[in-house]
Amino acid sequence: MNISLTINGEERQLDVEPRRTLADALRDDCGLTGTHLGCEHGVCGACTVQVDGTAVRSCLMFAVQCDGSTVRTVEGLAAPDGTPHPLQTAFASEHALQCGFCTPGFLMLAAAALEENPALADDPDGLRELLTSNLCRCTGYEAIRLAVRLAAAMRNTGGT
Template sequence: MKITLTVNGTGHPLDVEPRRLLADVLRDDLGLTGTHLGCEHGICGACTVLMDGRPVRSCLVLAVQCDGGSVRTVEGLAGPDGAPHPLQRAFSAEHALQCGFCTPGFLMAAAAALEADPDLGAEPDAVAEVVGSNICRCTGYEPIRRAITRAAQEQREQAHER
């Protein structure tokens, strides 16, 4: 099937098999390997991307379901000038990654949550809910919670400066 995906702001006309997963198209056809495949059952969250601004497990979504839509992957998180996103800076500062396999999924889930609620970091339960949506086997979840809270605080401060 012929589809068009806008991925990280760039349009991509594609010819895909109807049962092809979005994760496979992103990784294999577009070379965006930051989207990781872990469990391939929608449980771990490593494959989380934003589809029209909402977090989705790309291992559960067919590429044809995204036709005409906009997908944002971890590669599209940085600013246009290549400057790291506040979440990327915070994950580094808080040592919220170890092996890094789960990190893209956490970053994308947190990015969606912060875009939906700029005051997210002010509510520990809301941050815990975001963190609980994905699985990490290395760091534990406290550094990830701190990183999301830190990024939310940074974004709030930047918004007040404008």
């Protein structure tokens, strides 16, 4: 099937089998391997991307469902001039990653959540619930939590 979608601001035409998940289309057809696949059944969250601004599991959507949609992956997080997104800066400074496999998923999850509700960082229960969406097997949740709070503070003070 032929589909067209906007990925990180760039319009793409793809010819995919219906059974192609969005995750596989991004990685194998578009070469965007920043989106990682862990469990392929919605548990780990490594494949989290944004579809029309909402964080979703790209292993639990077919690419054909995204015909006409806007998709944002970790490759589209930094500014066009390469300046890292506040979350990327905060993840680095708070040591919120170790092996890094889960990081793209956490970044896309947190970026969508902060855009929808910048006050989330000051809601301990809400932030905790959000971060239980994804798995980090280097057990870095506390650092991830601190990084999301730092990124929110950077945004609110007009930082990059």
